[in-house]
Amino acid sequence: MKLGRVVGTVVSTINTPDFDNRTLLLCDLLDPSGKPAGGYLIAVDTVGAGAGETVLILDEGNSARQVLNAPGAPIRTVIVGIVDAVEEGPQPA
Amino acid sequence: MKLGRVVGTVVSTINTPDFDNRTLLLCDLLDPSGKPAGGYLIAVDTVGAGAGETVLILDEGNSARQVLNAPGAPIRTVIVGIVDAVEEGPQPA
Amino acid sequence: MKLGRVVGTVVSTINTPDFDNRTLLLCDLLDPSGKPAGGYLIAVDTVGAGAGETVLILDEGNSARQVLNAPGAPIRTVIVGIVDAVEEGPQPA
Amino acid sequence: MKLGRVVGTVVSTINTPDFDNRTLLLCDLLDPSGKPAGGYLIAVDTVGAGAGETVLILDEGNSARQVLNAPGAPIRTVIVGIVDAVEEGPQPA
Amino acid sequence: MKLGRVVGTVVSTINTPDFDNRTLLLCDLLDPSGKPAGGYLIAVDTVGAGAGETVLILDEGNSARQVLNAPGAPIRTVIVGIVDAVEEGPQPA
Numbered sequence: 001m002k003l004g005r006v007v008g009t010v011v012s013t014i015n016t017p018d019f020d021n022r023t024l025l026l027c028d029l030l031d032p033s034g035k036p037a038g039g040y041l042i043a044v045d046t047v048g049a050g051a052g053e054t055v056l057i058l059d060e061g062n063s064a065r066q067v068l069n070a071p072g073a074p075i076r077t078v079i080v081g082i083v084d085a086v087e088e089g090p091q092p093a
Numbered sequence: 094m095k096l097g098r099v100v101g102t103v104v105s106t107i108n109t110p111d112f113d114n115r116t117l118l119l120c121d122l123l124d125p126s127g128k129p130a131g132g133y134l135i136a137v138d139t140v141g142a143g144a145g146e147t148v149l150i151l152d153e154g155n156s157a158r159q160v161l162n163a164p165g166a167p168i169r170t171v172i173v174g175i176v177d178a179v180e181e182g183p184q185p186a
Numbered sequence: 187m188k189l190g191r192v193v194g195t196v197v198s199t200i201n202t203p204d205f206d207n208r209t210l211l212l213c214d215l216l217d218p219s220g221k222p223a224g225g226y227l228i229a230v231d232t233v234g235a236g237a238g239e240t241v242l243i244l245d246e247g248n249s250a251r252q253v254l255n256a257p258g259a260p261i262r263t264v265i266v267g268i269v270d271a272v273e274e275g276p277q278p279a
Numbered sequence: 280m281k282l283g284r285v286v287g288t289v290v291s292t293i294n295t296p297d298f299d300n301r302t303l304l305l306c307d308l309l310d311p312s313g314k315p316a317g318g319y320l321i322a323v324d325t326v327g328a329g330a331g332e333t334v335l336i337l338d339e340g341n342s343a344r345q346v347l348n349a350p351g352a353p354i355r356t357v358i359v360g361i362v363d364a365v366e367e368g369p370q371p372a
Numbered sequence: 373m374k375l376g377r378v379v380g381t382v383v384s385t386i387n388t389p390d391f392d393n394r395t396l397l398l399c400d401l402l403d404p405s406g407k408p409a410g411g412y413l414i415a416v417d418t419v420g421a422g423a424g425e426t427v428l429i430l431d432e433g434n435s436a437r438q439v440l441n442a443p444g445a446p447i448r449t450v451i452v453g454i455v456d457a458v459e460e461g462p463q464p465a
Contacts, residue, residue, distance in 0.1 A: 001323040012174035028123040051182045060340040061153040063353035074156035081291035089330045105267035135187040144275045154246040167249035198453035228373040237461045247432040260435035280414040290382050339433040342446035360384035368423045
């Protein structure tokens with residue numbers, strides 16, 4: 001998984017029915033300190049993320065289909081969480 | 094998913110039957126502002142995209158096979174939508 | 187898919203039986219104008235491609251196994267076509 | 280697989296239930312000499328790795344689901360081992 | 373597939389049982405001329421490769437599981453052959 005920041009929404013009128021009622025968010029990829037790392041992904045929102053929020057992006061088709069409970073959907077990338085913090089540690093177990 | 098712009102068609106005379114009657118479009122990858130990002134993909138068209146149009150490219154084999162309803166096709170990349178706009182937002186839910 | 191140019195053959199004496207009688211071609215990756223893009227892939231030939239020819243490379247395991255009709259083969263990359271031309275267009279539908 | 284070093288923990292309050300009770304570790308990717316190679320991955324811990332430890336990162340969804348014994352989990356990246364050493368060799372068999 | 377050169381062995385004491393008795397080789401990725409291309413992969417050996425040898429690396433989970441005859445193993449990258457030569461050609465069929 002990677003860290004991203006929501007920066008926009010993609011509006012697309014012609015597409016497959018599987019994307020109906022799903023928000024496609026444009027997310028800048030971030031480095032661990034929260035600065036843009038120089039790339040982006042378009043991900044399906046599953047957590048109600050808003051502009052400016054730091055999110056956890058999962059970029060694997062089977063995972064995306066599981067999260068959306070849509071076994072036949074053509075999808076690869078989803079936002080699975082809003083990130084509250086990146087903390088130092090943990091200490092070794 | 095990534096943003097792309099259709100810039101051409103790939104003509105190939107020797108290939109597997111699964112590509113018969115399918116248009117292979119050459120798409121420049123774009124950054125979020127619509128400028129070329131420095132790479133490209135060859136994708137199967139599913140939406141009737143034309144030269145110069147901004148499209149949504151999905152690069153995962155299982156997704157591509159779903160979109161084309163072709164479970165056994167050797168394919169990885171499809172165009173799933175024409176992009177009308179990339180808007181700021183959304184506001185946090 | 188990506189464009190490539192066949193530049194050589196890889197000779198390997200110790201490998202799994204699935205590669206017996208299969209030619210492993212070394213292909214430079216190309217940009218859309220046909221110039222080397224700075225990387226390469228080793229792909230299994232399925233079309234009788236020869237040195238110097240521009241080819242269509244498909245880099246996904248399930249696709250490669252489909253093309254070769256070899257469901258259990260350990261393979262990821264195949265050449266699926268010889269490219270005749272990259273044309274401008276198409277016009278929007 | 281790649282070498283990584285644990286540098287932090289990602290705290291995320293909204294996510295799918297599959298991540299409950301799982302620690303998400305932020306890992307810098309390393310070059311073979313142990314220096315940061317310039318990227319990172321967020322991986323699910325399976326070995327009790329602590330900050331500063333060098334780990335073996337496996338970045339493939341089906342593998343991650345196997346390691347966690349969670350066939351339906353939306354996950355792609357796991358830490359599968361703590362690295363003790365990278366040794367020269369082996370000598371040819 | 374990619375060309376690599378075996379440069380070391382990764383020693384890891386905590387990992388999943390699937391890696392017991394398997395050698396994890398550190399391989400520099402090579403360009404077609406045999407020079408380091410600037411990256412590396414950690415691969416499971418299946419051919420008895422030794423330090424300094426040029427090898428054929430296959431980086432796909434399903435392929436790796438096939439080669440090892442281990443359908444449930446968490447693994448993505450294997451060495452499938454030792455490379456004897458990279459030859460010019462072939463001539464077009």
